[in-house]
Amino acid sequence: MRIVVTGMGIVSPIGIGTDQFWSAAVNGVSGIKRISAFDASRQRSQIAGEVADFDPATFLSAKYIDQTDRFAQLALLAANLALEDAGKLDTYAPQRVAVSIGSGMGGFGTFESSATRRFQNQPVPPFTVPRTMANSAAAWVAIKHGLKGVNLTCSTACSSGANAIGMALDLLRAGRADAVVAGGAEACVLPLTMTSFEILHALTTSSNNDPEGASRPFARSRAGFVMSEGAGILILEKEEQAIRRGAKIYAQLAGFGQACDAKHIVMPDIEGQISTMQAAIQDAGLEPDSIDHINAHATSTPLGDIVETRAIKHVFGNRAGDIAISATKSMVGHSIGASAAIGSIATIMALHTGTIHPTINLDEADPECDLDYTPNRAQQRNPRTGLCNAFGFGGNNASIIFTNP
Template sequence: MMRRVAITGLGLVSPYAPGEGLDDFFHRLCAGESAVRHLLTDDQPRPLNMPFVSCPDFDPDMALGKPLASMMDRFAQLGMAAAFSAWDDAGLSRQSGEENRDSWGCSWGTALGGTLAYEKGYRELWQKGRERLSPLAVVLGMNNAANAHISIQLGLGGVSMSHTVACASSAVAIGEAFRRVRSGEAQVMLTGGSDVPQAYGVARAWEALRVLAPGNAETSAQACRPFSSERRGLVLGEGGAALVLEEWEHAVARGARIYGEIAGYGTSCDHSHLVKPEAAGQVRALRAALADAGLTVADVDYVNAHGTATAEGDPVEIEALRQVFGTHAATLAVSASKSMHGHLLGAAGAIEAIVTVLALRQQIAPPTAHLDALDPACAGVEHLTQARARPLRAALSNSFAFGGSNAVLALRAAS
């Protein structure tokens, strides 16, 4: 029997401020407030100079306690803090002995894992001439560090999975968690993603692709412009976001607050190019998510787009939406919250799923910021340049990654 999957907890480490409430986070997005700032480092031989979204006030020792924080790279610290927040929000105990958690699990996404830990090791070896690294180097850097720590700290005895699917990592993690709960294999799943693309080598690698918006202290706040003819590239960011997914009847029985439900999940591969997206592949993922959720195109009122603000990606995504939604596309509300919180790579799908859940809960679709001049190639849908209150029954959250990997989550408002 297929089970309904409730969303009962949300947590994030947001670029706006540490520990803020979800309502405040969503209010800032609806107000079009950008968290993008100018990043200028003192690295040698050449400093990093780019727009970036960071969480500068996040203190892992305060959030997690120094002993636990010292066992983690920053990506895992952000993930653990977001996971704790979502768990508490769901009204679940951090003490694992209060119930049987053998069927409770974790499904986590990260594109980069502990690159800061590995880069620190390289610097110690090659710049400082050290002969040995910390014995924690491997466990700090491994990609499954976040989900391992989450499972250990919360006593989750079921599946513990780490997904690395580039920018679709946490969307895939959420989708796979959803499938586990829906099938009855898991009763509760903690899912989401975290990433920190601030390691010098990582940032330089992205710069070499020539897809990043240029650095400018005066214009960084408006640097990310999805779907705009004035776009100049994407903006990287760090962060963590988590959701608690729960079998609907279990959530109701314990009196949990239900934010909404995940109704469907679709994946596909373009199978054509490593970095150039293809509409046909995205169409397959969109249609698969709709079919999995039992939704028609007329049922969907909002799409949180992948919307990276690249000349290659934006028009292809809109073309895919036009193909799938047909005559309904013209009234389909679409926005890209990356314009404000940046591209969190492996955490992007999770923070955007949270944005979509909050849109359904509050019946307000957030805008795409800085969309002053629409690219004609992106026409054909209703681009929101301001937040708009409207009836929202169902929505999609798109994540389209390098490697041609596509993931779409279909969500419904709580009922």
């Protein structure tokens, strides 16, 4: 059974909609700016990847806005775009269309603002709980579009979006759904969230005066990741049904791998990353030699980029240096649970267009990061297969493989 991608929707710091996002990505445009969502003057890291010109009132009623956190609003817009791109799914019974959306933090913006109000003895908004809960994005997508099938939420930190897409693949293969709206959403450009990551020494704090150059995966001078927000949604269907309804097909979702390294709650471990890439390749029925492109997890942390490079070398051996690798986070920052959904769309577009987008800000690579990361300029490489990595806190590792249809 072949599972295919028939629609995509993205809301990102470099564009809303696949065309705008991909044009900016290919041209190496950075979406990292000084934070505008709140007064960040007291933060050590004062930059982020925010979605500019995002106005939920353009597609949601006042009632919807009152009842939804920003992360759910981002998911709703991405889902609208993906469903529009895929064409009507009304050939499927509503009970056969599932939703699977990942988020690492859920409605943390609502949690933070409501907690502040409570400590200041101000009224707490009545929808605080349903806005905060991680499954609200998937629930609202289902409510908005009348999708009555399986409704799932995955929260595995930075691999949430990847695992949500993997769960969608499992649903389709098992015959529990005919189509799935799958992806990830996150909105955690917030004071408490960013302060917490600062304490862990995960965020870069040395580039407040150079936002666009702050996210530097694989570079010698990298100093941590840049917080970001966004959403990415895929429409997944069985190939024969997609063909029957005349849908366009972007790519095949060919394989999924998942592994916990069970070593450390926040530090990356090579064994888990190796295992998940190998599992995805095996699940796709491929050999390592057939992988042409990797969309790396590549957050721009000093240790993380080295561990991922070593894991890629272990899995692909002498061929590792021939694989076109790129880091989407160099342009959009790290959107936690949405990152792999956004990375998946970048991977699919690389297959669809033949172009590998660049890893920007890579003027001098770390000596321990010595693979082909597509530095600074896009390359026409015509990949046939692409692997998207996502490695999260808790030792949660996930890899997804897409192939040309």
